[in-house]
Amino acid sequence: MAAEPLVAASAADAPFSVSARPVLSLRGIVKSFPGVKALQGVELDLYPGQVTALIGENGAGKSTLVKLLTGVYQPDAGEIRIEGRAARFPTAAAAAAEGVTAIHQETVLFDELSVAENIFLGHAPLNRFGLIDWPRMRREAREILARIGAALDPNAALKDLGIASKHLVAIARALSVEARVVIMDEPTAALSHKEIGELYELVERLKAQGKAILFISHKFDEIFRIADRYAVFRDGGMVGAGLMSEIDERRLVEMMVGRAMDSIFPVRTPQIGEEILSVSGYSHPTEFADVSFTLRRGEILGFYGLVGAGRSELMQALFGISRPSAGICRIAGEERSPRSPAEAVEAGLVYAPEDRGLQGAVRALPIFQNLTLPSLGRLSRAGLLRKAEEFALTRHYAERLDLRAASLDQPLGLLSGGNQQKVVIGKWLATQPKIIILDEPTKGVDVGSKAAVHEFMAELAAEGLAVIMVSSEIPEILGMSDRVIVMREGRMVGEYPRAGLTPEILVRAAAGIGVGIGAGGDS
């Protein structure tokens, strides 16, 4: 564990060199599960001191590849080469011993343990009695944390840290083995803008230290910002790879989806109708204060802000999950501030939450039961449900949303993320709402489904539904909204018509005017 000091790796080492030999190569990797080929003939090279972006729709096989590289799965055919010689990763420990380490999408850490214990769990340094050498473990933990520029106390309990700090611990853990290859699986998905900036700096440091980095991401702006190379997966195979400097976003998207996409967002001519929702002075003791806005039929109102700006909390209050301490909400002219989700649904306001897995749907229930869950009253006669009508309703929305499922009887949990999201949206549409709030509707959804969700959102607005879209992705906000409200630290800091709105305006408003935010999502 020679903690190589940061300064040693200077620009003079010129780590960025196209002709460098790959540190890790995959040749003809095949992996099948019963009845399914998850990976077929994958070829991939990772170079020292370079970031390779792995791009593909959800389900393209990226996660399977990560599991092969970290010893969780074994390839059925093909070869993994480390610096030219064939290697095998029968276990996670074997992969770590070869210097391949991963920072997973959902960080696997232990809340009750300290930072140092989390970093060294499973490979803690031992003293000569075979017991854990605590002083050495703390010292080494401190060194690793310093190497990634994290100001964390190794003795702090993990549960006291915020998400971003936990992420740093996960990264430190990955680097606590002598890593040559670092895999980052959607590392920015849970981070706010500032934290993402810090992560980019960290990636730069790792590059400077000569690590080969495999960076999995859905966000094009970040890929273009930090990656040197790309590899595109589609349906379990690699469809393209090369240097980032020789490709543009449009061609990458084409490769991913296997078809040309003229524009990512649907073209709309909004038909804005009468006012349907008016919120004034909405406040909450701890989460948001003094929020006032209106919404019209046929309008898509975007809510932009950093993660933690209070947008979701505001929406939850409007939906009756939490109670505002002050403020009035008028729906279709009538004053009604929903005190429970049931009241909100009755008033015609519905909410598709951000965390689909936890809040949006019951994964064990069949698709049709999920879809009809809020509409059961309407589907009953004399207190008894009519299955035929339930299926008819579900089929209607399944067709409208182009749902891909083997049958409507299937448990929802078996569907892909995008298709689950379609069911959640369908379930609310079935209640025939006046207002629908979509909270991060395309988060973690593959590009194809994303376009379908956007398309559908446009259709809903065209039919006169009023849509509120909470999103942290600037392209989505700009591509879909008629009007944008920006929130920061629980307050509205700006309201902008779509015309003339630029990413810079949004980023500056969300981060607080005057704060130099540098290159954000504008590439």
Place this chain on the structure above:
Amino acid sequence: MSALLKRREFLLFLAILLLILLVRARFPSFGSPANLAAIFNDSAILIILALGQMAVILTRCVDLSVAANLALTGMATAMLNAALPGIPVGLLLLFAAGMGMALGAFNGILVWKLALPSIVVTLGTMTIYRGSIFLLSGGAWVNAHQMSPAFKAFPREVVLGLPVLSWIAIAVIAVFVLLIGRTGLGRAFHAVGGDEHAAVYTGISVGRTRFWAFTINGGLAGVCGYLWVSRYAVAYTEVAQGFELDVIAACVIGGISIAGGMGTVAGALLGAFFLGAIKNALPVAGISPFWQMAISGAAILLAVAFNARAERRKGRIILKSAQSAAPVIRSSGAAS
């Protein structure tokens, strides 16, 4: 056929059939229609309670106080009958149901309004209800001679070839088929147990749903209280002591997931009938009651092992082509 074999209700049905055939091979009187009807009648109370408990377990709760509720309501009903023999049985039945519902609703309120874990709440109320029997009766028994003839005769009266006790169980089964499968409340039981957060975000009140599960279960326990004391023509403090465990066992054997959200009426019914059949078959075969307990216990463990297998996470669908073709693609169980 293979789909049918995968349904645990069907497997349980086969297990019961096998049990009956095995015992019948040596004791031909066992398993005759009349004998089966007798087993059903003996299991009726267990079946009714298992269905009520199923509603509670579906919402990811458990009610340990059912047997104490049954005993307390049974004692109160028997004392009422002893004191005022003129009250018609119909009214007593309503009284028992109402009192049981009130006791169940008390559990429900605590779980709902104080958001306490049900296992702790019902452990407490179980002790309270059981203790209240002693307070109510002063430890005295209500014996057969103190009960009115109509009171004792009602569950045994034969209508269309079956005793009223069996008919009540059949009625409860029928109501539950509709309640669980065809009402919003039944769907809410599944939703709340399946994913509490998602239920909240769908506009379902988790607390209220659980309240109703406990209340319904309590009402059934109350009815069973009357049925128990009248059938055995005696009421005392220890009536049905420990019976809540039989009830939960019946649910588990019937495949009602303790983790909530999964289970069927047929499962609970067959689970209860299976336990009833074992209890009837073993004495016929001359096996000691201690073996009965061991066999019941083994059945529970088997059922739990089976449940764990059935609930193991199914693999994700990865390939586009597979998404529209095969409904379930099992990835290797190694997914971590």
